[in-house]
Amino acid sequence: MSTGQNQAPDRQRVVIVGAGFAGLAAxxxxxxxxxxVTVVDRHxxxxxxxxxxxVATAGLSPADIASPIRSIxxxxxxxxxxxxxxxxxxxxxxxxxxxxxYIPYDILVLATGAQHAYFGHEEWSAHAPGLKRVDDAxxxxxxxxxxxxxxxxxxxxxxxxxxxxxxxVGGGPTGVEMAGAIAELARKALAADFRHIDPRSARVILVQxxxxxxxxxPVVLSERAFQALQRLGVExxxxxxxxxxxxxxxxxxxxxxxxxTIVWAAGVMASPAGRWLNAETDGAxxxxxxxxxxxxxxxxxxxxxxxxxxxGANTKPLPGVAPVAKQQGExxxxxxxxxxxxxxxGGFRYRDFGMMATIGRKSAVAQLGRLRLHGIPxxxxxxxxxxxxxxxxxxxxAVTLNWMWNYLTFQRGxxxxxxxxxxxxxxxxxxxxxxxxxxxVSARGT
Amino acid sequence: MSTGQNQAPDRQRVVIVGAGFAGLAAxxxxxxxxxxVTVVDRHxxxxxxxxxxxVATAGLSPADIASPIRSIxxxxxxxxxxxxxxxxxxxxxxxxxxxxxYIPYDILVLATGAQHAYFGHEEWSAHAPGLKRVDDAxxxxxxxxxxxxxxxxxxxxxxxxxxxxxxxVGGGPTGVEMAGAIAELARKALAADFRHIDPRSARVILVQxxxxxxxxxPVVLSERAFQALQRLGVExxxxxxxxxxxxxxxxxxxxxxxxxTIVWAAGVMASPAGRWLNAETDGAxxxxxxxxxxxxxxxxxxxxxxxxxxxGANTKPLPGVAPVAKQQGExxxxxxxxxxxxxxxGGFRYRDFGMMATIGRKSAVAQLGRLRLHGIPxxxxxxxxxxxxxxxxxxxxAVTLNWMWNYLTFQRGxxxxxxxxxxxxxxxxxxxxxxxxxxxVSARGT
Numbered sequence: 001m002s003t004g005q006n007q008a009p010d011r012q013r014v015v016i017v018g019a020g021f022a023g024l025a026a027x028x029x030x031x032x033x034x035x036x037v038t039v040v041d042r043h044x045x046x047x048x049x050x051x052x053x054x055v056a057t058a059g060l061s062p063a064d065i066a067s068p069i070r071s072i073x074x075x076x077x078x079x080x081x082x083x084x085x086x087x088x089x090x091x092x093x094x095x096x097x098x099x100x101x102y103i104p105y106d107i108l109v110l111a112t113g114a115q116h117a118y119f120g121h122e123e124w125s126a127h128a129p130g131l132k133r134v135d136d137a138x139x140x141x142x143x144x145x146x147x148x149x150x151x152x153x154x155x156x157x158x159x160x161x162x163x164x165x166x167x168x169v170g171g172g173p174t175g176v177e178m179a180g181a182i183a184e185l186a187r188k189a190l191a192a193d194f195r196h197i198d199p200r201s202a203r204v205i206l207v208q209x210x211x212x213x214x215x216x217x218p219v220v221l222s223e224r225a226f227q228a229l230q231r232l233g234v235e236x237x238x239x240x241x242x243x244x245x246x247x248x249x250x251x252x253x254x255x256x257x258x259x260x261t262i263v264w265a266a267g268v269m270a271s272p273a274g275r276w277l278n279a280e281t282d283g284a285x286x287x288x289x290x291x292x293x294x295x296x297x298x299x300x301x302x303x304x305x306x307x308x309x310x311x312g313a314n315t316k317p318l319p320g321v322a323p324v325a326k327q328q329g330e331x332x333x334x335x336x337x338x339x340x341x342x343x344x345x346g347g348f349r350y351r352d353f354g355m356m357a358t359i360g361r362k363s364a365v366a367q368l369g370r371l372r373l374h375g376i377p378x379x380x381x382x383x384x385x386x387x388x389x390x391x392x393x394x395x396x397x398a399v400t401l402n403w404m405w406n407y408l409t410f411q412r413g414x415x416x417x418x419x420x421x422x423x424x425x426x427x428x429x430x431x432x433x434x435x436x437x438x439x440x441v442s443a444r445g446t
Numbered sequence: 447m448s449t450g451q452n453q454a455p456d457r458q459r460v461v462i463v464g465a466g467f468a469g470l471a472a473x474x475x476x477x478x479x480x481x482x483v484t485v486v487d488r489h490x491x492x493x494x495x496x497x498x499x500x501v502a503t504a505g506l507s508p509a510d511i512a513s514p515i516r517s518i519x520x521x522x523x524x525x526x527x528x529x530x531x532x533x534x535x536x537x538x539x540x541x542x543x544x545x546x547x548y549i550p551y552d553i554l555v556l557a558t559g560a561q562h563a564y565f566g567h568e569e570w571s572a573h574a575p576g577l578k579r580v581d582d583a584x585x586x587x588x589x590x591x592x593x594x595x596x597x598x599x600x601x602x603x604x605x606x607x608x609x610x611x612x613x614x615v616g617g618g619p620t621g622v623e624m625a626g627a628i629a630e631l632a633r634k635a636l637a638a639d640f641r642h643i644d645p646r647s648a649r650v651i652l653v654q655x656x657x658x659x660x661x662x663x664p665v666v667l668s669e670r671a672f673q674a675l676q677r678l679g680v681e682x683x684x685x686x687x688x689x690x691x692x693x694x695x696x697x698x699x700x701x702x703x704x705x706x707t708i709v710w711a712a713g714v715m716a717s718p719a720g721r722w723l724n725a726e727t728d729g730a731x732x733x734x735x736x737x738x739x740x741x742x743x744x745x746x747x748x749x750x751x752x753x754x755x756x757x758g759a760n761t762k763p764l765p766g767v768a769p770v771a772k773q774q775g776e777x778x779x780x781x782x783x784x785x786x787x788x789x790x791x792g793g794f795r796y797r798d799f800g801m802m803a804t805i806g807r808k809s810a811v812a813q814l815g816r817l818r819l820h821g822i823p824x825x826x827x828x829x830x831x832x833x834x835x836x837x838x839x840x841x842x843x844a845v846t847l848n849w850m851w852n853y854l855t856f857q858r859g860x861x862x863x864x865x866x867x868x869x870x871x872x873x874x875x876x877x878x879x880x881x882x883x884x885x886x887v888s889a890r891g892t
Contacts, residue, residue: 043863044591044595044861044862044863045861045862045863061507061508061509061510061860062507062860062862062864063507063860063862064507066862068639068861068862070636070639070640071639071861074638074639075638080641080642081639081641082598082599083592083595083598083599083863084599101599134862134864135864138864145490146529149490149529152528152529153528153529153530153547190516192520192521193514193516193517193520193527194516195526195527196526397847397851398844398847398848401843401844401847402844405843414507414508414509415490415491415514415517416490416491416508416509416512416514416580417489417490417491417529418508418580418581418584
């Protein structure tokens with residue numbers, strides 16, 4: 001299919017691959033511009049990934065944190081949306097290869113995000129699933145809930161202990177948030193529901209290879225997060241790299257911990273955009289871009305968001321977080337519009353408003369410039385910010401109500417084990433299809 | 447695992463298989479009684495099946511219409527819940543066979559529901575999926591939404607027409623509700639979101655073998671439903687049995703209609719409980735029960751809900767609808783409690799309060815005794831009744847808000863294509879695992 005149909009032939013064609021925070025921000029800012037814009041994504045929805053851990057722990061429904069891309073962009077008549085898997089770029093013909101068709105571009109924007117990575121231990125993925133996509137979250141939800149169900153039926157004490165042991169690998173924001181949420185699920189929402197087990201006796205272990213949690217945060221907030229997790233009953237193991245994951249559990253140096261559920265939050269790898277372009281990448285597979293976010297020697301190709309390695313003011317690469325992605329998307333769109341008028345707007349500069357991570361029901365840590373918050377004030381700020389940034393009025397209402405409900409009752413509204421009707425309970429830990437390497441990743445990490 | 451652990455040995459053991467409307471009503475009524483009750487279901491949630499079509503048409507999330515069985519029964523300390531697939535009954539040893547264990551009973555209650563059936567054309571199931579389980583609904587949602595996405599990319603006019611043709615087979619309440627909801631999805635929620643197709647041009651065809659829609663309703667309401675569907679743009683074909691379903695579409699006598707999406711709402715078959723018991727069944731596989739709902743020659747085995755063939759006051763079998771199931775569950779629990787005290791309460795009598803079906807956003811038909819309503823009054827009544835009966839305060843709020851949102855904006859909140867991350871779009875029509883015959887069905891039809 002040609003993008004040119006029904007279009008004046010002289011309008012420049014911008015193709016944006018990926019509708020995560022970066023791609024969507026660029027598309028929105030290009031709405032109503034003279035460009036003919038095509039957004040390609042392998043999902044029909046934009047995912048608000050910072051709250052994905054709440055889907056995995058039965059606090060929110062997928063629809064609460066996802067909006068159809070077509071709906072978001074419906075009023076931007078110069079933008080069309082294509083649901084397809086991108087497998088590569090034909091730089092010579094200037095076209096995106098998406099399943100069985102070529103989508104030609106004049107300007108290409110790659111915003112294909114990142115996925116979780118095992119850094120040479122891909123065989124761990126079946127035992128220690130990660131959390132990047134909606135299907136990852138509903139799969140983890142199923143695994144966590146099924147573990148309690150199996151424990152209820154298990155007479156062997158050792159096996160029951162393993163079923164009630166949850167190991168979260170990785171002490172960044174996702175790991176901290178997952179560990180806190182699993183602990184609260186066990187201690188509160190499930191506490192009274194079983195007859196043979198006490199869900200409150202579940203062990204939740206957070207394993208961090210580095211010497212402290214949340215290494216990108218100020219030290220004092222790492223300590224606050226550590227204390228908040230301990231209050232929730234999470235065992236935090238610092239300076240303990242995982243040396244093995246298997247069906248029985250994890251090995252930390254010479255200690256083996258038997259656990260039926262392992263969550264991988266230890267690392268991400270950029271999407272294969274660098275390989276598509278044969279461009280220079282950093283250790284995490286991110287494409288090194290210039291200050292205008294273009295790829296060296298390809299002035300018509302831009303990489304933004306988690307797939308880009310962009311140096312900040314301190315010459316260190318900017319982190320793969322949502323605010324960087326959004327600001328890059330907006331900057332790039334303004335740059336393209338300016339250049340079309342023969343002007344320039346200088347290089348990209350990241351405005352760092354701070355960072356936040358939440359720990360359970362009413363605690364969080366936040367750093368905003370020099371301000372450092374923890375406990376309830378940080379949690380209130382975190383809640384307000386996340387609700388504000390959730391796309392779409394409806395989602396904001398739904399999430400607010402779910403949170404109020406969870407907060408008031410300690411209940412979880414979405415405790416459903418779905419996705420494998422007709423399975424025996426033993427079969428319920430089949431993971432969703434893994435990423436192939438030739439795929440765009442639309443969701444983004446923070 | 448023995449049910450006897452931590453229990454006085456002289457308490458009678460009641461095992462309820464299936465936590466649909468019938469089984470759950472019986473369990474709730476037995477809460478706090480001297481019986482030791484075990485509820486076995488293959489899902490961890492009770493499903494409010496009358497609204498399942500709204501999940502299939504992107505109006506509600508699965509969690510809006512499902513509640514964890516453990517939560518519902520958490521305060522009934524004499525009840526335990528077992529998540530397991532039941533595959534048969536060992537009548538000699540008086541035990542339920544659930545995966546790898548025996549659950550002994552003194553009194554057995556089978557409330558295993560019904561599933562959709564193709565009556566000798568099981569090969570149609572891949573092309574014409576039915577709607578009984580959560581996974582059926584999310585699968586249908588994916589298929590319907592993907593059909594529009596494929597049509598947007600399709601250049602061949604004939605193929606595009608087929609992608610935009612939706613055939614609903616069966617003119618009972620489920621078929622009428624599905625056809626109305628698909629038509630509204632196309633005409634309203636999706637109308638402005640595509641660039642190459644006009645979703646409002648989608649054909650929605652409702653095929654009914656009988657001479658009128660909703661044959662169990664008064665004739666005047668069948669006509670009202672027909673008119674309401676026509677106003678929504680649904681083509682209603684009466685007296686047209688389907689003679690073939692395949693990947694290309696459906697055959698109605700000598701006419702073949704090309705359609706990419708076919709929804710099967712034409713018939714249900716009871717769960718295999720009759721086979722487990724080797725008991726006498728009717729044409730739909732339902733176990734013929736006495737006025738006390740027990741199985742002839744098995745005074746300790748009761749069958750209730752969609753799996754039971756129970757004669758009403760007019761000596762005709764009662765329909766497989768939620769009110770019958772609920773009343774049977776409540777009756778049976780009262781009967782068991784009375785008998786334990788040496789008393790009797792007579793036979794089951796169904797109190798028929800009427801029936802309802804909804805057609806789109808603000809129309810419905812309802813019959814309550816002699817009262818017959820249609821249009822907005824019937825729709826308001828339908829909405830109020832369904833919200834009232836939805837289990838759990840939270841679900842009521844969520845559903846009400848979703849409906850208000852959909853009503854005010856014509857939007858659908860849950861337009862997510864999920865469940866097959868990593869698939870190419872062509873592969874997205876893989877159906878969920880089909881029922882094996884040796885399985886309990888917990889969800890129930892109305």
